[in-house]
Amino acid sequence: MMAPGLPLPTQMSYDHKAIEPKWQKRWEADRVFEASEDPDRPKFYNVCMYPYPSGALHQGHVRNYTYGDLLTRYKKMQGFSVLSPMGWDSFGLPAENAAIATGAHPRPNTESQIATMTDQMKRLGAMYDWTRELASHKPDFYRWDQWLFLELHQRGLAYKREAPVNWCPQDQTVLANEQVVDGLCERCDTPVVKRNLSQWFFKITDYAERLLEDLDLLEDWPDRVRTMQRNWIGRSEGATFGIEVEGGGSFEVFTTRPDTIFGMTFCVLAPEHPIVDQLIVGSESEAEARAYIETSSRASEIDRMSVGTKTGVFTGAHAINPANGRRVPIYIADYVLMGYGTGAIMAVPGQDQRDWDFATKYSIEIIRTVEPPEGWKGEAYTGDGPAINSGFLDGLHKEDAIAAAIAWLETEGLGRATVTWRLRDWLISRQRYWGSPIPIINCDRCGMVPVPMDQLPVLLPEIEDYMPKGQSPLAVVEEFVNTTCPSCGGPARRETDTMDTFVDSSWYYFRYADPHNTTRAFDPEKAGYWMPLDQYIGGVEHAVLHLLYARFITKFLHDIGLSDVEEPFSRLFTQGMITLGGSKMSKSKGNVVDPLDQFASHGADALRLWHLFMAPPTDDAAWTSSGIDGTRRFLERVWKAATGDHQFTLREPDERDRQLIGLSHRTVMKVTDDIERFNFNTAVPALMILTNALGDYLGDEPRAETADEVIRKLILMLAPMTPHVTHELWEMRGYGTMLAEETWPVADEELAREETVTLIIQVNGKVRDRMEVAPDVSAEEVEAIALGSEKVRVWLDGATVTKVIAKPPRMVNIVIG
RNA sequence: GCCCGGGUGGCGGAACGGUAGACGCAAGGGGCUUAAACCCCCUUGAACCGCAAGGUUCGUGUGGGUUCGAAACCCACCCCGGGCACCA
Numbered sequence: 001m002m003a004p005g006l007p008l009p010t011q012m013s014y015d016h017k018a019i020e021p022k023w024q025k026r027w028e029a030d031r032v033f034e035a036s037e038d039p040d041r042p043k044f045y046n047v048c049m050y051p052y053p054s055g056a057l058h059q060g061h062v063r064n065y066t067y068g069d070l071l072t073r074y075k076k077m078q079g080f081s082v083l084s085p086m087g088w089d090s091f092g093l094p095a096e097n098a099a100i101a102t103g104a105h106p107r108p109n110t111e112s113q114i115a116t117m118t119d120q121m122k123r124l125g126a127m128y129d130w131t132r133e134l135a136s137h138k139p140d141f142y143r144w145d146q147w148l149f150l151e152l153h154q155r156g157l158a159y160k161r162e163a164p165v166n167w168c169p170q171d172q173t174v175l176a177n178e179q180v181v182d183g184l185c186e187r188c189d190t191p192v193v194k195r196n197l198s199q200w201f202f203k204i205t206d207y208a209e210r211l212l213e214d215l216d217l218l219e220d221w222p223d224r225v226r227t228m229q230r231n232w233i234g235r236s237e238g239a240t241f242g243i244e245v246e247g248g249g250s251f252e253v254f255t256t257r258p259d260t261i262f263g264m265t266f267c268v269l270a271p272e273h274p275i276v277d278q279l280i281v282g283s284e285s286e287a288e289a290r291a292y293i294e295t296s297s298r299a300s301e302i303d304r305m306s307v308g309t310k311t312g313v314f315t316g317a318h319a320i321n322p323a324n325g326r327r328v329p330i331y332i333a334d335y336v337l338m339g340y341g342t343g344a345i346m347a348v349p350g351q352d353q354r355d356w357d358f359a360t361k362y363s364i365e366i367i368r369t370v371e372p373p374e375g376w377k378g379e380a381y382t383g384d385g386p387a388i389n390s391g392f393l394d395g396l397h398k399e400d401a402i403a404a405a406i407a408w409l410e411t412e413g414l415g416r417a418t419v420t421w422r423l424r425d426w427l428i429s430r431q432r433y434w435g436s437p438i439p440i441i442n443c444d445r446c447g448m449v450p451v452p453m454d455q456l457p458v459l460l461p462e463i464e465d466y467m468p469k470g471q472s473p474l475a476v477v478e479e480f481v482n483t484t485c486p487s488c489g490g491p492a493r494r495e496t497d498t499m500d501t502f503v504d505s506s507w508y509y510f511r512y513a514d515p516h517n518t519t520r521a522f523d524p525e526k527a528g529y530w531m532p533l534d535q536y537i538g539g540v541e542h543a544v545l546h547l548l549y550a551r552f553i554t555k556f557l558h559d560i561g562l563s564d565v566e567e568p569f570s571r572l573f574t575q576g577m578i579t580l581g582g583s584k585m586s587k588s589k590g591n592v593v594d595p596l597d598q599f600a601s602h603g604a605d606a607l608r609l610w611h612l613f614m615a616p617p618t619d620d621a622a623w624t625s626s627g628i629d630g631t632r633r634f635l636e637r638v639w640k641a642a643t644g645d646h647q648f649t650l651r652e653p654d655e656r657d658r659q660l661i662g663l664s665h666r667t668v669m670k671v672t673d674d675i676e677r678f679n680f681n682t683a684v685p686a687l688m689i690l691t692n693a694l695g696d697y698l699g700d701e702p703r704a705e706t707a708d709e710v711i712r713k714l715i716l717m718l719a720p721m722t723p724h725v726t727h728e729l730w731e732m733r734g735y736g737t738m739l740a741e742e743t744w745p746v747a748d749e750e751l752a753r754e755e756t757v758t759l760i761i762q763v764n765g766k767v768r769d770r771m772e773v774a775p776d777v778s779a780e781e782v783e784a785i786a787l788g789s790e791k792v793r794v795w796l797d798g799a800t801v802t803k804v805i806a807k808p809p810r811m812v813n814i815v816i817g
Numbered sequence: 818g819c820c821c822g823g824g825u826g827g828c829g830g831a832a833c834g835g836u837a838g839a840c841g842c843a844a845g846g847g848g849c850u851u852a853a854a855c856c857c858c859c860u861u862g863a864a865c866c867g868c869a870a871g872g873u874u875c876g877u878g879u880g881g882g883u884u885c886g887a888a889a890c891c892c893a894c895c896c897c898g899g900g901c902a903c904c905a
Contacts, residue, residue: 012855224821224900231820231901238905255905268905310903335903345905353818354903422904543900613841614829618822620898624829630841636856682831685840692840760836765886767836805885811835815885 012632014639016603020724024122032740033072033127035083037529044080045530046072047509049538049546050087050134052094053113057120059578059585059611059623060539062595066608067575067617067680068537069126073720074675077744083530085512086121086128088114088135091142092501096434099466106434106466110137120595125604125723132515136504141511142436143457144521145503148553149439150450151560157203158428160448164272164339165427167195173468174431193298200438200497201425204552208233208421210566211551220571222618225543232544234422239406240342241415243267246318246327251275254341254420257351258409259401261323262390263369264346265359267330268312270338271296276315279330283316289332296334310335310358321346322414324391333358341420349380356380370398426549428500433466433473435498443485443492452486458494472496505546506553509533509568524562532565540574547572573678576620585623593623605722606632612721613684634688635725638718641694642711642729648704657706658755660697663690664710665752668745671717680721687717708733713745761786762813763795779806786812 027033037043048068051061072084090110099106114135121128134141152158166175170190180192204211212233215226238256245251253267269276271293280289292313312333319330335354336345349359350368356379359366369390372381387393392408393401409415429438437458439451451458461480466473474480474496485492507521513530514522550568557563577584580591598607609631615621667690674683694710711733719726719739730739754775759782761769769791773782783804786792792814799816806812 227821228900234904236904253905257905333903335905337904340904342905347905352905354905357903420904540899616830619830622829624842626842627829633856634841681829682840685831688840758836762835762886765835765884770836803885805835807835811886813835813885 013636014725014728016605016724017600019728020123020125020599020604023724023727024125026727026738027127027740028122028130030738032738033076033082033084033129034131035085035129036081037526038081041079041081043530044075044082044535045533046075046082046084046535047512047533047537048086049536049542050089050505050508051117052089052092053110053117054094055113055116057117057124057595059593059595061117062124062607063578063611063617063621064537064539064575065121065124065126066611067573067678068535069124069608069723070612070675070680070720071535071537072127073723073740074744076740077716077719077742079743083132083512084128085132085134085515086130087133087508087512088137089501089505090114090135090137091435091498091504093432093434095137096432096466099434105462107137123599123604124595124608132512134508134511134515136436136501136508137434139457139459140518141508142460142504144507144511145436145499146439146451146456146458147453147521148503148507149499150453150456152202152556153440153450155560157206157556158200159203160198160200162196162198163201163427164194165197165199166192168192171468172470174470197429197431199427200429200495200499202428202503202552204426204549205421205423207552207555208235208423210555211423211548214551214567217567218569218572221569222540222572222574225540225547225572225574228543229548232423232548236420236422238418238420239409239415240418241322241409243322243344243346244320245275245279245330246320249275249278251344252342252415253344253346254418255346257348257402258405258415259387259390259393259396259398260348260351260369261321261346261405262387262393263348263350263367264321264323264326264328265349265365265367266328266347266355267319268333268336268345268347268355268358269315269330270336270343271332271334272338273332273343275344276332279315279317280332285314285316289313289315292332299334310354310361312358312362314362322409322412329364331358331362339424340422351380351382353380353382369393426500426502426552428503429497430500431468431470431472432498433460433463433468435501436460436503437474438495438497438499440495441483441485441492442495443488443490445490446485446487446492448495449485449487449492455486460498472498474498502546502549506549507557509536509550510557510563522562524564527562528564531563532567533569533571535571535573536569537573537575539577543574573617575617576615578623579620580623593625598628602628602632603635603724605725606635609635609684609722612680614681616681617678631684634691635722637691637695638714639725639729641691641698641707642715643732644698646698646702646707648707649701651701651703653703653706656697656700657703660693660706660710661751662754663693664713665747665749666754668713668717668747669752672744672747675720684721687714690714715739716742716745757809759785759809760811761789761792762811763792764815765813768792768795773809775809777809779808782806782808782812786814 046068048064068084072082076082095106095110098109136142149158166180168175168185168190170188171185174197175185175192183192184190185192212230212235215229218226236256238254239258240252240254242250242252280286310333312331315330315332317330318327321328336343347355347358349355349364349366351370356366367389369387370381371385371388373385384398387396387401393404396404406417437460439456439458441449441451443449461477463473463477481493481496483492483494484490510522510527514526517523554563554568555566558566579585580593585592595607606628610628613631614627667686670686671683674680691714698707715726715729727739756772757775759771759773760767761771769789771785773785783806796816801814802817803815804812
């Protein structure tokens with residue numbers, strides 16, 4: 001079926017509808033892409049991020065899998081032992097929401113979508129080792145999520161505590177952080193509020209330092225992803241010290257600017273700070289303070305996060321500035337976050353703009369402790385300068401003043417140098433059905449007891465009602481909940497939360513190395529052969545979620561002796577989006593171009609080539625329907641060159657043969673280099689130029705030997721890009737081998753060398769003439785040629801040559817006065 | 818606000834500091850055809866000079882700068898996209 005409005009301008013000379021299925025079946029039957037651990041060859045472990053089974057491939061998938069498959073085939077031709085597996089991120093909210101909407105169980109729907117997508121991947125010609133296929137919703141996979149949980153739990157890295165979570169009042173459910181967009185529920189746009197629930201966390205903060213430091217090792221990651229992770233981890237150096245409350249009690253504050261301590265004119269506590277209650281009891285401001293705390297606890301995230309509208313309330317209590325004994329008021333304000341630092345700050349309005357704003361609003365004194373530069377017209381000054389009004393720190397510059405202030409705090413026993421992280425522990429509980437159950441049993445006598453390893457997996461039960469009600473749908477399933485305590489044998493209740501699907505994706509790439517193991521998550525020997533990934537390909541949207549969690553879990557597996565590597569992904573590639581009409585293609589916007597239409601009209605090869613050609617792989621790319629006409633036309637020309645009935649002549653090779661052979665070697669160099677650097681969009685035109693030259697050559701007394709040599713190279717270079725048509729041509733030309741098993745061509749530098757190059761002759765930087773010269777021409781010769789040029793002489797008439805800059809053989813510039 | 822990207826023909830995009838616009842799309846002209854489609858050939862950044870061959874000037878967001886020479890390097894600014902955002 002042809003896409004409406006997309007008539008193919010090409011009269012097709014090859015039948016993609018016959019060729020493509022033929023080779024797809026052949027590759028599968030011959031098991032060409034099944035991987036094996038081969039100690040005699042270098043390995044190449046190549047993975048595209050496993051997809052959520054959404055039902056059908058879209059153009060973004062096509063782009064992703066085309067890049068991945070190109071690399072799989074290219075590396076295989078270069079002699080690598082390649083592992084390119086595929087799996088399914090098949091747990092999670094979309095399937096569950098579909099189930100709620102239709103009343104059907106998520107499993108059959110998920111599995112039929114997996115079947116559809118598998119079929120479409122095969123129709124794209126993307127080859128994977130399907131013997132290693134995995135799906136996270138299957139018990140033989142999620143069993144090992146539960147194992148991972150228990151390993152973390154054993155070492156104190158999985159723990160439960162009450163914590164504020166995102167709550168959508170409309171949907172009556174908790175939301176994952178990633179489902180909160182600008183403070184709103186991504187599904188119903190309702191402002192999200194915080195709600196306290198008892199939750200399971202993975203202690204990723206224990207790994208903060210290593211996760212930050214090892215980013216420096218990841219040289220083949222995009223800078224922006226490393227920067228995003230660095231910001232997300234957010235290391236801040238400073239000091240923590242205690243502050244006495246007048247009349248008894250104390251609290252700790254964290255600051256990156258201990259040097260400004262003399263400028264502290266008030267303190268601020270987060271509304272949730274535990275000491276607040278004792279401070280306000282009986283004070284004049286108690287009623288007002290309680291009202292404020294109540295209001296901010298119910299305020300939506302979007303309100304609390306909005307910069308500029310600082311509000312707060314005086315507690316009625318005062319603190320003592322430890323540096324100068326000054327009595328300062330203690331406020332409560334929600335611009336101080338309980339989750340960062342100590343949930344309390346010393347406020348120095350002279351040196352912090354937020355404190356300045358607050359002090360101005362509530363008429364609190366402002367003391368500058370760093371001399372601003374001459375003519376400073378700003379408000380708070382956060383830059384460097386000599387300390388003033390600061391006692392023993394006076395005159396010191398920022399760095400020295402910070403060191404001196406910390407030394408003083410430590411000598412006085414008031415505080416210490418500390419490092420604070422922005423990174424929070426990873427909240428992995430979900431009050432949702434479609435996920436891996438957390439393997440914990442709650443016993444009244446024994447407390448929280450881990451499910452013994454030999455009782456895994458804790459199977460997800462079949463249920464009728466998936467609707468979230470603020471607790472897991474599993475909580476009402478009596479036969480699931482009620483069990484016996486593994487420790488005392490008494491009656492006990494199962495944990496009913498399930499795990500975040502990011503737990504699945506944090507380790508799945510280890511499982512590909514040993515996917516059928518029934519006694520452990522994977523054999524470290526097998527994982528040791530394949531890990532780390534040599535190439536990981538996916539969307540940039542996972543920069544700080546999946547890619548950070550995966551690094552954490554890999555480090556953990558390393559620490560417990562199951563992995564040799566500390567970093568899972570040696571080389572990361574993040575592709576741009578496909579857009580249409582200025583926005584991302586999506587069903588809701590109605591701007592989807594279904595790849596099935598192009599499979600039918602132009603064939604998978606033409607579609608793959610268009611994706612490679614249309615834009616640099618890292619850039620977003622705008623879909624245009626006519627572009628694929630061009631790549632199909634190009635494949636037609638290749639087909640005609642390789643199968644046409646040409647008038648070959650018997651003659652000795654001449655200049656034309658040498659030219660074409662030379663071009664073919666240069667093309668091999670260019671295409672190889674471009675593929676290595678992911679410049680697919682420039683590799684394609686190089687092949688077009690070669691094909692055009694070949695077409696011209698074939699039309700004018702061609703030699704069969706020359707033609708064959710060039711056609712062979714062309715087919716080999718196109719093989720990873722457009723595998724079906726090239727396999728068919730390889731077979732038709734009778735080379736007698738499977739193209740996918742062939743060797744990638746290597747250029748001969750001698751043959752690639754050009755006989756002449758174009759010398760550009762400039763006068764004062766402007767091009768005035770061009771000449772063909774030998775590549776090894778000298779500077780003196782180039783200068784003589786330039787000065788001898790008739791076109792140049794016109795410009796030199798009546799002028800004095802002041803300088804000649806010669807860069808043989810490409811350029812010479814005559815400078816005249 | 819902060820941190821990354823990025824602004825090149827009608828469009829997607831090429832260009833180790835050295836011929837700007839490769840390659841492709843679209844458009845126009847011609848050939849083939851009874852006709853059309855397909856296919857093939859030619860033209861296609863702008864302005865100007867020339868009968869022609871050819872030539873000149875301008876041109877990579879804006880304004881400066883460095884350089885014999887800048888789309889590329891430096892400074893300032895404008896616009897677009899993305900990420901983070903009361904993190905003390």
